[in-house]
Amino acid sequence: MQAIKFVTQVTAKGKLKIPDTMALPKGRVEVIVLSENGNGKLRKRRKSLRQDPFVGMWADREDISDTIIFAEDLRRNLEQKHDRRR
Numbered sequence: 001m002q003a004i005k006f007v008t009q010v011t012a013k014g015k016l017k018i019p020d021t022m023a024l025p026k027g028r029v030e031v032i033v034l035s036e037n038g039n040g041k042l043r044k045r046r047k048s049l050r051q052d053p054f055v056g057m058w059a060d061r062e063d064i065s066d067t068i069i070f071a072e073d074l075r076r077n078l079e080q081k082h083d084r085r086r
Helices: 067-085
Strands: none
Touching: none
16 A cells, blocks of 8 residues: 655545645545644534434324433333343
């Protein structure tokens, strides 16, 4: 694998700027980002929660009158099962 080193900027939108004058090889490449600031941890962009297929999954259920209480009961039951296994 060939290594090419250059210094560039990452935009506010998280885009990596690659100089137009660089002759980059075609095909699959591996990119390693070394940051001068920060703790070296990269944040993953989260998609909007509204785009999640699980949002609204109980909307048409007639047997669930209060989704918050229903979710709390599910969580509590799962935790109790987990506690009993110990």
